[in-house]
Amino acid sequence: MQQYFIKGLPLTTRLIIEDKETIKHMFSVMRLTTNDKVTLVFDDGIKRLAQVTNRETYELEILEELAENVELPVDVTIASGFPKGDKLEWIAQKTTELGASSIWSFPADWSVVKWDAKKLAKKKEKLEKIVTGAGEQSKRNRLPEVQLFASQSDFLAQFSRFDKVLIAYEESAKAGEKSQLAKTLSTLKKGEKLLFIFGPEGGLSSAEIKTFEKEGAITLGLGPRILRTETAPLYVLSAISYALELDEG
Structure with missing residues (x-):
């Protein structure tokens, strides 16, 4: 069944869709017609x-609430140094599919790209559309x-919001560090807020x-294996999902 995200809260069971992009997708692309059913969030x-x-x-009518909840039991924010291309x-897109609660990016020391305020706003708008589709x-x-x-200072100022701040660090992998992630996953509690930091290509x-x-992060x-900047977040989210949602042992 098709699913759509609707801004705001339902005040009555009767609803008129007003967002132009949602209207286009519902009634032009997917060709919904009277009596068709959809899931609204x-x-x-x-x-x-x-x-x-x-x-x-x-116009739609809300029939009932659904009990389905597919969110991870912990809040995971993925923070990537500005990558290329x-x-x-x-x-x-992929971290949304895997359950990230937030997707952040920051200017890392070795980020090749430089985005001004105008480019950042345009990039954010594009990413939000991608996130909506993936969600x-x-x-x-x-x-x-x-x-x-x-x-980077604006990014650092957010660290205090999290229960744990963890850095995927290439040098830790090269040195053979292989217990910290497993230790973290084994001690997670429902509702904890995690920040995972990933570098750009360099x-x-x-x-x-x-x-x-110095701000409390752990490498x-x-x-x-050394993972690409776009692969590492997927590894982490998959590991969290396995540890908290699939492993019954």
Whole structure:
């Protein structure tokens, strides 16, 4: 069944779709017609079954709340140093599918790209569209927050919001560090807020690592193989899902 994210909260069981992009997708692309049913997700994260009552006026009726909740039991924020090309779009799409609660990016010391305020705003708008599509496809209850930081100091100021701040660090992997991620996963509690930091193509500088560690961050390796900047977040989210959602042992 098709799913759509609707801004706001339902005040009555009667609803008229007003967002132009949603209208286009529902009634032009997917060709919904009267009596067709869809799943709607509002800002409260609750899924609701709805039925089209008038396709000409984009009107639907909410039939019932659905109990389905597919969110990870912990909040995971993925923070990537500004990568080249369209890698951030890839990261946003795939980490949304894998359950990230927030997708951040920041200007790392070795980031090749430099985005001014205008480019950041345009990039954020594009990423939010990608996240919406990925969230609908993967049947999420909530869309990840997208935030692009203009400065590293703005990014650092957010560390205090999290229970744990962890850095995927290439040098830790090279040194054979292989227990910190497993230790972290084994001690996670429902509702904890985690920040995972990933470097851009060139990795994170030693100066950045020292700065992050002063703010309480912990470095860790992601196994013996060195992962690309767009691959590492997927590894982490998959490991978290396995540890908290699939492993019954």
